[in-house]
Amino acid sequence: MKKYSVFETGKDRERVETVMSRELLALSPRMRAREALARLRQVGMPREFLANCYVVDEEGVLLGLFTLRELVVAPENRRLDQLMSAPAGLLRPEDDRERAVLLMEETGRTELPVVDGGGRLLGTVTADGAMEVLRAEATEDMERMAAIRPSERPYLQTGVWDLYRSRVVWLLFLMISAxxxxxxxxxxxxxxxxxxxxxxxxxxxxxxxxxxxxxxxxxxxxxxxxxxxxxxxxxxxxxxxxxxxxxxxxxxxxxxxxxxxxxxxxxxxxxxxxxxxxxxxxxxxxxxxxxxxxxxxxxxxxxxxxxxxxxxxxxxxxxxxxxxxxxxxxxxx
Amino acid sequence: MKKYSVFETGKDRERVETVMSRELLALSPRMRAREALARLRQVGMPREFLANCYVVDEEGVLLGLFTLRELVVAPENRRLDQLMSAPAGLLRPEDDRERAVLLMEETGRTELPVVDGGGRLLGTVTADGAMEVLRAEATEDMERMAAIRPSERPYLQTGVWDLYRSRVVWLLFLMISAxxxxxxxxxxxxxxxxxxxxxxxxxxxxxxxxxxxxxxxxxxxxxxxxxxxxxxxxxxxxxxxxxxxxxxxxxxxxxxxxxxxxxxxxxxxxxxxxxxxxxxxxxxxxxxxxxxxxxxxxxxxxxxxxxxxxxxxxxxxxxxxxxxxxxxxxxxx
Known part of the structure; x- marks a missing residue:
């Protein structure tokens, strides 16, 4: 994902990690489906909208994943490393957040794992995060189209001085161009x-x-x-x-x-x-x-x-x- | 949700039913959790991203719903009408599709049931549908901001004549205003x-x-x-x-x-x-x-x-x- 640098700063706020959730269910590959279900009954799903369970090794490296649905319909004795499949797509915390949405569209998933350079599972981006990204990116585009340097904060929480700075640069540039x-x-x-x-x-x-x-x-x-x-x-x-x-x-x-x-x-x-x-x-x-x-x-x-x-x-x-x-x-x- | 009628037609394309999915799992209130799981193992979830199971009476009227997660952690003998809870929000097929997104935000759910006037379950709007709505609505707003009458079809599939008509009305109006x-x-x-x-x-x-x-x-x-x-x-x-x-x-x-x-x-x-x-x-x-x-x-x-x-x-x-x-x-x- 190519990034842009004209008339603005603060790219950090556009990284995947800003919409990533660290709450997830990470299980061992040697566990059986029965044990995973028992574990789930015991601890519950950490977040309501999490649809996947993740399989990681002792170092926390992501080995694969399966959906709750797949777990429920699996034979009780099936080992998780046989049940799991490879992730359809992987995100990095430093990726542009737009990539999360594009990858969801490409892969047809609404939940994607985020891993570090060593393949260790750091978190997930779920549908609610993706919707947040879609909203924020559309706002940014509209702001750019109206010659405003995009800012992340809601209008009423943004100070007069910040609004001034986000607008005056383009106004000056366009005035001189005219x-x-x-x-x-x-x-x-x-x-x-x-x-x-x-x-x-x-x-x-x-x-x-x-x-x-x-x-x-x-x-x-x-x-x-x-x-x-x-x-x-x-x-x-x-x-x-x-x-x-x-x-x-x-x-x-x-x-x-x-x-x-x-x-x-x-x-x-x-x-x-x-x-x-x-x-x-x-x-x-x-x-x-x-x-x-x-x-x-x-x-x-x-x-x-x-x-x-x-x-x-x-x-x-x-x-x-x-x-x-x-x-x-x-x-x- | 208030709707607008200036310089455009074709409100039908903005209804909830255009992003609704009819594939879902509807179960009887007298079923036990064990039976529901068995049924699920037998038929599978109709769509991958469906997180809810729906409970309906003989007429198909929606009584309540529960998540797959709630089903998994429930006691095997629990009857579904005791497991289910009231829906956090209900959509109608003729609602504006923007309402689906706003209701998801309000209720914190990424899946909402759609019912008819008699309360009969017709389908659901899931996260992928909501993301489609977010994209389409942002596009519409941008088009209106640029004095274009919004159209639903992608640019390359839109004919020259349709593009002409979506643009010339505002151009004429603004030219005469000038x-x-x-x-x-x-x-x-x-x-x-x-x-x-x-x-x-x-x-x-x-x-x-x-x-x-x-x-x-x-x-x-x-x-x-x-x-x-x-x-x-x-x-x-x-x-x-x-x-x-x-x-x-x-x-x-x-x-x-x-x-x-x-x-x-x-x-x-x-x-x-x-x-x-x-x-x-x-x-x-x-x-x-x-x-x-x-x-x-x-x-x-x-x-x-x-x-x-x-x-x-x-x-x-x-x-x-x-x-x-x-x-x-x-x-x-």
Missing amino acids: TFTGAIITHYEAALAAQVALTAFIPMLMDTGGNCGSQSSVTVIRGLSLGEIGAGDWLKVGWKELQVGLLCGVTLAAVNLLRLTVLGGGDVGVALVVSLTLLVTVVLSKLLGCILPVVASSFGLDPAVMASPLITTISDALSLVVYFRIAALLLAV | TFTGAIITHYEAALAAQVALTAFIPMLMDTGGNCGSQSSVTVIRGLSLGEIGAGDWLKVGWKELQVGLLCGVTLAAVNLLRLTVLGGGDVGVALVVSLTLLVTVVLSKLLGCILPVVASSFGLDPAVMASPLITTISDALSLVVYFRIAALLLAV
Whole structure:
């Protein structure tokens, strides 16, 4: 499991050991099924949701496991080393906690043993732990998508100062990035002074580009994190987004043209420029939105940092350049 | 569990019955523990991850349940109606599937029975089903936050046409909403013509406002959906966001002022206007971001529809009005 290191610290909280339980039933391989059942009657299961019993040697090294169900239906005299089977998957305490969930999905188990480097049994991750991981990872992704450095603590328990620090870094970075967008406007200042009407459409063009980019980036980021989109699917994803982008772009451009000319009675030249820009911006933003997360993940970054805010900033700059180029061509400003 | 109906259809796919398993072990209340174990040895557990055995009467009405562990440690002669306990929680097939996860969390169980109106046992939701729900619900929230109408199918299996329809509705709605922002600019056209330098900062101000709004809205929406923020916490949330907003706003305004004056050597008046606008916009967007999801949920809407894109559109308009008012005051344009 690859780990990410952009704009955050504190990887310790994402280790398997934070969701591992040390309460379990460890039995000797030479015990008989009958004895194991007697032992179980005597001590009970240490935790309600533990479904497995573990077989370990004198050093505590995990030899195998069986479910309570298998124990119940086994012949009374069966030795545990004959009853047990090899674990379907093993976790290490220092593994990323996401691996626990992925391994459960792969192996079809909802309980996995955790062992150290010497194979000694340290604990288990059970379904309740996995559900905790799923919740926490989804929260993290959403926070990254909203330009927040993830924190583990619930909102109401987090201090104002910590909230400030988790948010201000990205805000500063994005604010300074937006300077490029301003530079583009300054560059075309003469055109704007000649055609002030163009200024009124800047927010709409920027927002639409940003929204289109968010839509495709969030879709791709979530697909990556659920394993629905794999490394070999990039061409398929790009082709799909191109088609969706064209459909959305044509729709928005048509509605906009109609609104500005027939309904609004505005300048037809400006209406054409705005609508054409919309079409190009929508397609470009959709492509950006699916390409950037892939680029991020191939550089070892979490794709989620490439979500909405960063793509918005880039698509803003793009849409303005497109806007002023098209205006220059069509309106000769 | 309240359900939402904005910009989407197909609630059937969110019912408990879609993650319910019908395979289970139903036993008669008059059976003895010994007989139940014998039966279990004979038929086995129908599914590996089933931890409970269910006791039902002749009509199939659920009377109680016990875990496999309880069966194993029970005296051989104990009758099942004495061994069983009342279910910690009951689901209905038509319940929202999110209720299954919330009930598991409340009751501390990872397996819950599903019954019909007459109390007849229909199936169970086990940990693997709950994990599926957690994944799907997080995906839905992310999609709503990115202005996508949620769909259940994996991206690569979804057709271009369906993707188009899930995205274009919100894009159109937001594009038309952004018209108001344009109207504000048109209203202040004279000011802009007099001070063209002001135009260059519009994208940066809009983006920063949008980013601040996203940060607080996503935090609040996630807190609501995880149950970390409750109905009585609004004042606390608002007060916290106000403080965080002030801290972020002062930081951004200071950095911006420094950049525009000392480093950039630009017009001090414009720099002051931009920095003051930043401060006000950041605070307003943070407050908007935490208030709108609450308003949405009190109207029975999913708070997630109030996330980034909608708040961006509103905070754009706000920040422009603030910008031009401050410019009018300080620059007399």
